[in-house]
Amino acid sequence: MAFKSLLTVLTSLSDADPALRQIIALAGAQDAHVEALCLGVDRSQTGYYYAGANAMILQETLTRANAEAAEVLAHASDILGKSGARWSADDGVAQLADIGRHVAHRARFSDLVVLPRPYGDNHGTEAEPIIEAALFEGHAPVLIVPDQGEPVAAPRNIMVAWNQSVEAMRAIRRALPFLAAAELVRIVVIDPPSHGPERSDPGGLLAQMLARHGVTCEIDVLSKTMNRVSDALNRHAVDTSADMVVMGAYGHSRFREAILGGATRNMLEQARLPVFMAH
Structure with a gap:
C-alpha cells in the first residue's frame, strides 16, 4: 500500500x-x-x-x-x-x-x-x-x-524508535510503505527492561515481522547515556545518517507531556530530519 x-x-x-x-x-x-x-x-x-x-x-x-x-x-x-x-x-x-x-x-x-x-x-x-x-x-x-534540509522523497535509511509500546507499533505499521522500500531499517532500543518480554532478544520479534515484509533490518541496542531519550535518538540518527525517524506519539497522557516534556515533544523540538508519527 x-x-x-x-x-x-x-x-x-x-x-x-x-x-x-x-x-x-x-x-x-x-x-x-x-x-x-x-x-x-x-x-x-x-x-x-x-x-x-x-x-x-x-x-x-x-x-x-x-x-x-x-x-x-x-x-x-x-x-x-x-x-x-x-x-x-x-x-x-x-x-x-x-x-x-x-x-x-x-x-x-x-x-x-x-x-x-x-x-x-x-x-x-x-x-x-x-x-x-x-x-x-x-x-x-x-x-x-524540519525547517532546513532537502525533502526526502524515498527514505533509504530509516531509524525506528522501539519501546514495545502500542503507539510505536502503530507508527511502524502505518510506515510500512516507507519501511518496505528502504535499503535499511535500524530498530533502535534504548535501555530495554531486564524483566520484559523481549529481555533476551530486544527488537527481535519486530525485526522478524518486518523481514517477512521484505524489510532489511538491523537492531541497535543503546544505553541511555544522555539525560533524555530524545537526545540519544537524535544523536544516533545523525551518527547513522538516517533519512527519517519513525516513532510512536505521546506514550504518556498529553497533559503529562505538556507539563514534563516527554520524548515526543523533545524529539520535535530538536529534530533535523523528518519524523513519522502515529498514535
Missing part, C-alpha cells in the same frame, strides 16, 4: 515552504494527490474585551484572518502549480480553539499528513494543536518536516 492522499495544513508563509517541498517530493515518489488546506487563524479571545468592543474586534480579526488565508493559498497554489503534481487547495478561517475540528475532518480522509515542525522561531501557536488534531481526532499518521 502506498500513500495516495497527502494533506498539508498551512497557516503562515513563514513555515509553509518546507512542508510544500516535502509533500511535492512524496507525491512524485508515491504517485499521490496533494491537498493543501490554507487556514487563516482567528486568535482573538473576545471574552476578555470590554463591552461593545467585541463586534469591532471580531470584524478586524476576521478580515485579517481572511487576508492571511488568501495569501497562503496564493503561495501554495503557485508552488503546487509549478510542481507537476496532482493537487488541490482550499482556504478558510478557523478560530484557534476550534482549529482541530477542521484539521481532523480533512486528516480522516488522508493517508498521510505532512506538517511543518511545531516549535522554533516564526512558528505559530496553532502548529501543535494541528498536529494533535491530525493524530488523535483524524487518526492519520503525520510526517513532521
